[in-house]
């Protein structure tokens with residue numbers, strides 16, 4: 001390790017930052033070890049404080065996992081209304097703490113301000129072996145795309161907020177199980193099977209994040225709509241025109257870059273653009289490693305992961321969505 005007197009800020013040590021739209025920043029300490037830094041917080045998306053805390057923590061940790069890092073320490077970031085009962089505040093913080101423990105990470109402090117609308121999340125610091133970061137930039141022709149969690153959390157949580165009568169408890173429970181699940185196993189799998197390019201699926205939806213990866217990798221992708229894992233109930237709800245505002249914005253943003261099969265309806269397109277909270281990892285895997293990696297995910301409980309498409313040479317559109 002470098003002596004402190006030798007450590008100066010030096011742009012050459014910034015191995016990853018916002019320029020490639022990647023999930024975390026990486027700063028090189030020395031030839032062996034680098035720091036991974038990330039921050040994420042948002043307003044409640046479920047009614048239960050503890051579950052909200054769990055989701056916020058899993059979501060913040062995910063950006064460390066998405067670049068292949070190991071989370072080490074966390075700081076809470078919170079805003080609470082003055083009249084929010086202390087029991088609720090405690091349960092939010094306890095929910096966050098429980099996920100951080102599951103990730104073998106410690107909360108070492110934080111900061112809270114007063115605000116009308118509650119907000120909660122974390123800044124997380126992790127470690128990674130220098131040079132081993134997994135980014136948006138390394139997807140290669142012939143790679144297979146694997147998605148580790150189903151999409152549709154934006155639609156389900158919008159129904160919870162605005163159309164509770166249309167939302168089955170089972171749909172909500174499935175979405176919560178998915179959002180509270182850490183992406184640690186997916187990250188371990190990427191380390192074991194030398195995945196170079198991946199991202200987690202969050203606010204820009206599957207299409208938005210895949211588009212960004214294709215731009216940065218200078219490649220294109222073909223995905224099959226009916227292979228994309230979708231949360232139970234999401235399709236039914238979107239057919240009733242329930243979806244968050246972010247979906248329309250996401251779709252508007254990618255529409256000029258995506259070639260949709262003529263068989264695809266507006267509902268299909270909305271699902272693929274649905275903004276996710278604590279979504280899965282989308283990874284670009286060498287074809288020769290797909291079976292082993294998939295077996296590893298199954299053996300460790302990620303039985304819902306799916307092969308959704310592949311990487312091709314660069315074409316006019318960054319993404320082609322087929323129905324077969």
Ligand code: CO
Pocket residue numbers: 022023062063066199200201202
């Ligand atoms: Co991310």
Ligand code: CO
Pocket residue numbers: 023039040063202
């Ligand atoms: Co993020």
